[in-house]
Every structure is written in C-alpha cells, then in structure tokens.
Amino acid sequence: MIIMMKRVQFFDTTLRDGEQTIGVNFSISQKVQIAKQLEKWGVDVIEAGFPIASPEDFEAVAAVSKAVKHATITGLARAKNKDIDACVKATKDAAHKQVHVFIATSPIHRESKLHMSKDEVIQSIHDHVSYAKQFFDVVQFSPEDATRTEKPYLAKACQTAIEAGATIINIADTVGYSNPVEFGQLFDYLRENVPDFDKAVFSTHCHDDLGMATANALEAIKHGASRIEGTINGLGERAGNTALEEVAAAFYVRKDYFQVEDHINLKETKNTSDLISKFSEMDVPHNKAVVGKNAFSHESGIHQDGFLKNHATYEILTPQSVGVKRSALPLGKLSGSHAIMDKLNKMGYSVSRDDMKIIFPIFKNVADNEKLVSEEDLKDIMTQARVRG
Template identity: 70%
Template sequence: MTKQIQFFDTTLRDGEQTIGVNFNVEQKNAIAKQLENWGVDVIEAGFPVASKEDFDAVQAVARAVKKVRVTGLARARKGDIDACVKATADAAHKQIHVFIATSPIHRDSKLHMTKAQAIDSITEHVTYAHKFFDIVEFSPEDATRTEPDFLVDSIQAAIDAGATVINIPDTVGYTNPVEFAALFKNLRENIPAFDDITFSVHCHDDLGMAVANSLASIENGATRIEGTINGIGERAGNAALEEVAVAMYVRKDYYDAENNINMKETKKTSDMISDYAKMPVPHNKAVVGANAFAHESGIHQDGMLKNPQTYEILTPESVGAAKTSLPLGKLSGSHAVMDKLNEMGFSVDREAMKAIFPVFKDCADHTDIVSEEDLTRIMSQIHATNEVSA
C-alpha cells in the first residue's frame, strides 16, 4: 500500500530564526495562504509565548487559512501551552507542538534535569496539552543525540499521556541516513503502538544531510516531514521541503509514497519566501535555483537538443519554473550555437557553422555569457567578411 506523507512547514517559526529574517504579520498571512496553495498539511505559524507579535501572527494565520492545520510551538510549560490554546482558538484545524530536550548534553547543561524529571515533565505537559487539543505532537529535542533507551522511554511517556504525533528532531544536524534508519528500527521494535502513531522528523542541515535524512526517514516509518521553504532556518537551516517533494516526485518508483503538494506552485512559493526573507536563492540551489534548468556544456546542450531527458530528470514546467535555458559560453558546442542563431532568425546550417563557430569561440573566451547582441555582431562580422571575399 502506498504511503501518504504529510508536509509540516515551519518556515514561519524555525525559518524566521534565520539571522536577519523577520516576517511581519501581513507577510506571514500571505506566506500561509501560499503554503496552503502549495499543499502542505500543517503550518507551524510561530511560538506564541515568545512575544505579542508572535502571538498575533499565529492568531492571524489561524484565522487566514481554512484547509491546512495550524500549530504553535510550546515548551513543556503550562504558560506556553496556554498561549498556543489562545492563539489557535479560531483555527479551522489545529494541533499543538510540545517539546523538551532529552539528550544528556541538554538535560545536564541546559535543563539541569534528571531523566526521571524529564519524564515527569513530558507526562505532565502532554497530559495538560491533550485537554485542549485532539492532536498533540511531542518532540524530544536533540533526539539523535539522546540515549536510544531513554529516547524510547521519553516517547512512550508522551504516547501514554495522549500524544498522537511524535517528531524526531535532528536538532543540530548530527545524524546520517544509516544512523537514522537504526534509530527508527529501535523505535519500531520498542514502541508497541508504533504503527498507530504519526512519526515525523525535523532535520537540520549542519552537515548538509537534512534532505537525505528526511528521505531516509520515509523509508523507515516516518509519515510526516518537517522543514522550510528554501531550507531557511537556524544556523545552516532546515530540510528544504521543495527538495523533499521533488525527490518523492521524481523517484516515486523508489519511495512509493504520495503527498498533497501541488508541484506547479513550487517556484512561486520559493520566490515569495526569498523575497520576504530578503535572501536570494543561490543559483546552484536544487529545484528552484536559477541554474537548476540551465545547461552550458556543449555535450549537455547537444544532448538536451536531441532529447531533454538525457540531462534533465525534472522539467522546469513541473515546478512552475521558466523553460530550460541553454546559455552560450566558452563550453558551448556548435549545435547549440546553430540552434540559437536559427531561433533568432538567421538561416544557418552546419556548413555555415564552420566559419561562424571559430568567431563565436573567440568571443566566448572574452566574456562570461555570449548574448544575442554578441551573436548579432558575430553574424554581421561574418557577413562583412564574406562580402569582402566576394
């Protein structure tokens, strides 16, 4: 049976923790509506207890969207939970996300708690949250650096207290796909209700493996992926949800999983986040970068002109991007140059290219990209030379 994978977007919460990023309420509303159009299942709209502005933003988003589920983040504290209750009161669909750190370094250095105290806090606060929310998501922060046995104990305590979603955060981007698989194997073997619980993952990109770890979790029992658009977020950021979505789309043969993402809204969603965050998308960024569907190498261009599938596993149209481009530079071959000249209205065949291509190469050696103006100048030069020769 094909799995259904939920997408949990935390662009408005963890994404806003990116240094220098500060979305206003109007922008958060617009982002939330676009995320709903894109097809996410859950929007983490903020951390309501953090500030009045954050509370107001969560409340505004809760009122603005109708199909997607809205959540606020809460530490294992009753005041945090109360703020989430109030902020999401008007949401058509809602849940809460409660967390407490469980790793030794966090228990000892940050919380100054024993294991027993951490378990007591999980039980107390998940139970309290469950009074107000049918869906309570619990996260053992820094799960991937938590002792395997204690991770099981923490999760079981949350389930016993009423949690129906368990999120496994790789809070500092520490783990790798093989270790993530082992973590899930341990949970499956030791959590009796594993198949009745929605298991989620929240991966950070400190070692560049957030998307790979998220995809590995799908193979090993997770049915919800948390992340952000363009991978923005704390430090090196989060799993880029558009990359996870496209990997599932292109490799559906491997992952055998579905989701509700409207792929054609991907580029529009990415552009909105880039604009509001004032963070340009790197040109070489997968899926949404300016170079994602551009080919300059002569070998690649020749292949693309003969059959686009030689070098393109995903069409730009499928993610709402502009058409494939074949920018002309010093690595371009005569086939691409001839094709471009004919597209511009010049009648050029392979015989003509014997004279044109050396002039093109000389031009390309002295510029980054050969423009249409450059090509027009080259053709004028060739034409003038032919007239003189005649």
Template identity: 50%
Template sequence: MNKIKIFDTTLRDGEQSPGVNLNFQEKMEIARQLEKYGVDIIEAGFPAASKGDFQSVREIANTIKGCSVTGLARAVKSDIDTAWEALKGSEEPRLHVFIATSPIHMAYKFNKKPEEIVEIAVEMVKYASRFFPVIQWSAEDASRSELPFLAHITEEVIKAGANVVNLPDTVGYTTPKEYGAMFSYLKENVPNIHKVDLSTHCHDDLGMAVANSLAAVENGATQIEGAINGIGERAGNAAIEEVAVALHTRKDFYQSYTNITLSETKRTSDLVSKLTGMAIPANKAVVGRNAFAHESGIHQDGFLKNRSTYEIISPELVGVQQKEVVLGKHSGRHAFRTHLMDLGFTLQDNQIDSLFEKFKDLADKKKDVTDDDLFSLVLQKTVNSDELYKLDSLQVQYGSHNIPTATITLTKNDGESVQEAATGSGSVEAIYNTLNRCVDSELKLLDYRLQSINGGPDALAEVFVKIEGNGVEASGRGLAYDVLESSAKAYLNAINRMIAIQEYRKETKQEVM
C-alpha cells in the same frame, strides 16, 4: 503508496534565520501561499515568544482553512495556555510541544535527571490534551539521545495522549544511516508506536538535512518537517521543495506521495526569497536559476535529442515558465487583471487600479514587463502599504569630480512634509545620510544587497538592506527601475519597520534588547 505529511516551519524556524524579520502582512502572504502549495501543517510561530508572535499565529490560525495550523510551546503550562488562546479558532487546533532528551541537554540546559524529564513530558502532554485534539511531541536533540531512553519516553508520551512524535536532528549532526536506524529502533522497541505519526525535523549543518529526512521515510516516518528554500537556524532546515520533488521523482523507490501542488513550487520559493531577503543560490536544487540550464556542448546535444538524457525534472513540473506572457505599455486593464489572476493573485478593485498605474509607469520605462516584474510589483505594493514615511521626491547630484549630494522630500502619514539634503562618499551614502537627517536618527547600515529582476539594461532593481538604531534591527526592501531610487525605498522601508518595532515595544513595555 504511503502518504507523507508535509509540516512547514518557514514561519517559525525559518524566520529564526539571522537577518530575517517578517511583519504580519508578509507572514499572512506566505501562509496563504503555503496553503495553496498544499502543505498539511503550517507552524505559524511561537505564541509565547512575544505579543506580536501571538497575534500573528492567532490571525493565521483563524484565516487558513485548507491545512492545519500549529504553534510551538515549551513543556510549560503557560506556553501551552498561550498557544491554545492563539490556536483555538483554527479548523484543527494543533500543539507542537517539545523537551530535550539528549544527555548533554538534560544535564546542562535543564540540570535534571532523565526520569524527571519523562515526568515533565508526560505531565505536559496530558495537560495539553485537555484542550488540543492533536498534539505533536518533539524530543529535542533526539539524534544525540540514548536510544533506550528515547524509546522509553516516546512510549510514555504516547500513553499520555501524543498523536505525533517528532525526532529532530536539532544540530544537524547525524547521518542518513544513523537517522534511519533511529526510526527503525523506535518502530521495533515502542509497543504503541503504531498509534502515532513519526516525524522528522532535520537541520543542514553538515549538508544532509534532505538526505536524512528521506532516510527516515525509508524507515517508517510519515511526516517531514522543513522550510521553503531550506531557510532556518544556522545552516537551515530540510528544503521542503527538494523533499517533495524527490518523493515525486523517485516514487518508484520511496513508494510515497505528498499533497504538494508541485506547479506552485517556484512561486512559493520566490515569494519566501523576496519577503525574507534571502537570495536563492543559482545552483540551488529544484528552484535555482541554473537548475534547468544546460551549457556543456555534450549536454546540450543530448538534451536537444531527448530531454530525459540530462533532465530528470521538467521545468513545468515545478512551475518554471519556459515561455512566459509579457505585457507592455499598450496592454489594457483587463489583460493586466486577467494576467494577475493567472499568476494566482487575488486582489480588490482598488488594489488593481493602483497596481495598474504602477504597471503603466513601469511599462513606459521597460519594453516588456515579465511575470517576475509583476510578482515583485504586487509584493511591493501589498506588504508595504502602512508606512509612517513615504518617499515624495529624490534628487541626486553626482560627478566624477564632485561630492555626491542627495536632496529628499518625505511625506508623513499625517500630511506633513520633511525635506533634507546631505553629502556622502558615494550616491547611496548621500541618500542614506539624507534619510537619517529626515528622521533625525543616527542609523547604522548593517547589510546592503542589490539584484536585478530578470536581465537586460532595463531590468528592475531590487535592493535589500538591514539597519540598526537604538538597539533595534530592521530590514527593508525597495523596488524601482532606478538603482538609487530602489536603494532609497529599501532604506526608508527599513526605517518605517524600525519605528513600528519601537512603537510596539513601547506599547507592550518590552525592553529593547
């Protein structure tokens, strides 16, 4: 059985998904869960991209001990220096340095000849080897590169000190047969290829990212890169959870295994979905709501007689609870604390006390509080703790023949109160117009999404919004029993994030793009 390393790029390539903007607390929450999930390498970001990215990568590298942490760098000395400063405190400092190798990229992006690209790649790998014990070199757009040239530059960077060679399908263009053949070609035509791990990085533009990654494993790849839920640039990356479950379920075929703790799959997927605001399609493989649903009569009959007739993955394998424990208003603090620990949360006593009060408030309105409710409650509390404005009170007047009016009181973190009222064509618009008055800004709502946590009339409402003001875009989430309160919290969360971004850019003298 071959060990396949899992390289997770949720915090780097995944965060480049349009509309995704994670703050430091959210990145750290995801990093801790990825560590628990069992990934081998976490790509925490691109340290040279911004001061914020640098700080996030450094803190994650200094905190995570159960797996390797890496950062991306262009084949430029300043990028490598910045990456070293961010990563030198990690358990295993690892650099991910890349340069494009396809004719179209070399000609139009770099305006350089192939031999010049080889020279740069070799020089930068040698330079990085002064600092980093592990260097991963990537041939950007490898799948559209000429194979003889790809073999030549690979041989040279290995000589220069590369430990991992990554062959990305950067634009999601290739097919499984072609991608697998590329790995076979390098295995046969690069004399020192046995000295490195061969890695995949596939995008899903044609819907073949997972299939391409697995084809590479068939042809000698020992590392797969991807993101949780397949998020990432354009159509996204290979979905890590699908790759891991496929290798487990079909180990008879692939003769390979990973270190992934499969029972943490659903929790990891849900966490990334909630923090990025990217909903999981119901028919999504492995983690979708319908992944283990059987509606057809023929399917149900066979399933009831023997689950394996129509179910090749058990829900329990990926951490889907068929019968979950529910808590109610009579549940005590000890049961609440114990259940949170069972769900994998590690919280301080003061956090438990605060959450318990929130839980009791929710239990008064909702008969049963489920694991999903608790999951959302904890995330809402832990990742939105430091905010300039907090919602003190909300009142909405609505009638079929009246103009909707909202009255809102906010409390600033210095104790000052702000109260305003405004109207709108609907209740949500009235709330958002009022919040704009409270913060004295003209903000534009770019996106609004509402979903329920579980079903039923007493379900929690979760709202995701994206706003724009003064050239800055920010997203926010809100959770409440009432849809209007949740909408207000989401918009206010986005306002607080937008203000934080603006303040950060002032401090670092960045231009608002």
C-alpha cells in the same frame, strides 16, 4: 500487482524555524500571505510561530489561524503550561489545529541547559503532554536533540508521550548530527522498542549542519516516518532545515522508489519559493536544487547537444512541473556548435553546418572573454562572420 502508496504529510515550519534564520523577520501580513501560499502549495500543517515568544508572534499565529481554511495550524510550546496556554489562545480560531510540545532529551541538553535528571524530563513529558491533551485532539511531542539521546532513553520518552496522549512523535535531528544510515536505523530501533509506535504518527525534523537534512528526512520515510518537517528554500537556524521543495520533487521523480503520495501541488513550487525569497530578503542560490536559477540550465556543449536532441538526457524533472518557465540555453565558452546554431536559427538567421565552421571560431574567441554570450554579441559575431565569409 497493486502497490499501496504510503501517505506522507508535509509540515512546514518556515514561519517559525525559518524565521530563526539570521536577518529574517516576517511581518504579520507577510506571514499571512506566506501561509496562504503554503496552503495553496498543499502542505498539511503550518507551524505559524511560537506564541509565548512575543506579543507579535502571538498575533501572527492568531492571524494565520483565522486566514487558513484547510491546513492544520500549530504553535510551538516548551514543556510549560504557560506556553501551551498561549498556543490554545493563539489557535482558537483555526479550522484545524494542533499543538507542538517539546523538551530536550540528550545528555548535553539535560545537564547543561535544563539542569534536569532523566526522571525529571520524563515526568515533564508526561505532565505537559497530558496537560496539552485537555485542549487539543492532536498533540505533537518532540524530543529535542533526539539523535544525540541515548536510544533506550529516547524510546522511553516517546512511549511516555504516547501514553500521555501524544498522537504525533517528531524525531528531531536538532543540530544536524545524524546521517541517512544512522537515522534510518534510529527509526528501526524506535519501531522495535516503543511498544505503542503504531499508535502515533512519527515525524522527522532535520537540520542541515552537515548538508544531510533532506537525505536524512527522506531516509526516515523509508523507515517508518510518515510526516516530514522542513522549510521552503531550506531556511532555518544556522545552516537551515530540510528543504521541502526538494522532498516534494524527490517524491515526484522517484515515486517508484519512495512509493508515497502527498497533497503537494508541485506546479506552485516556484511561486512559493519566490514569495519566501522575497519576504525573507534571501536570494536563492543559483545552483539550488529544484528552484535555483541554474537548476534547469545547461552550458556544457555535450549537455546542450543531448538536451536539444531529447530533454530527458539531462533533465529528470521538467521546469514546467515545478512552475518554472523554460529559458533559453545559456551560451558560454563551454557551449558547442549545436546549441549556437540552434539559437541563431531561432533568432531568424539561416545557419548551416558549413556556416558554423566560420561562426564557431569567432564565437569561441568572444566567449573566452565573456561570462555569457548575449544576443547582441551573437549579432556582432554574425556581422564578423559575413565579413570574413
């Protein structure tokens, strides 16, 4: 049986939403370098910035537009003509371009932020998507705070945007309010209640306030979305966004489940993560999935024993597949004799199982007082073992 694989697009907003991380401020030259690496990694769309926000943001979008040859470049625009005009000018040199227009649709945003009625918001969607369509073949519309918007009204907003010329509808979980079950159901609802659902690409933009951004995005793919917005290393406002490197790894490992294809060059994942970590001056947590320092490390004796017998016992993804160099097993107080014996033999010692009866108790005594046991520690342990032996 031939399985038809669904094509999923990656939309990276590290340069826009990622830069909204507190303390992060990319220079124009850094943005160009990041954009080139994102293109090398294989993203389909790069949101290069918010051109109306500042002269520097405008210049950055313009610089990225000139530098990138294959990925589509987009600028963000509120539902305002002047914002759209700024995107037109900033992306004029892009080989491939689109515009990203948004307006909030939830009751709390309509009433407290916009001071607009439902009808006024709908009219704004129609007017500004129509205006943007004069300049861009590809127009993306995002109903901000979609997951806290009344479902019938959200469907009306999406349909209005499509009728006005939007080719992409991005469902934004702006404050990380949703969960995978509800988010999937929301896409099901929109498929059933937006008459022109199939005339647009549906996308998803999730925030991680409750730690479910990546899970929500993946669930959306199972329910009709074919584009995921996110950032590298999960950068972004407050708790951050969907971590695109996690999405790419999930698609790779669980192709049987997701049955999707993408353009991601997975081996460039670590290089991409490292570059953004360096320029953002934000360290990647050691236990971060896929790209964290400990993502492919094993200290537990049971895990180390299984790993040494067959790496697949405790690794569903090889470090090489995402561009990570294999490091030696860390040795600590939870390590077992198998891992210690393996390490000593790799250091040039000839250690037998009987030898380990002497070496292992000495190792445990040292490990109880050290976070990790180094090669120098092991040499001292071997000296002690010989004395006692």
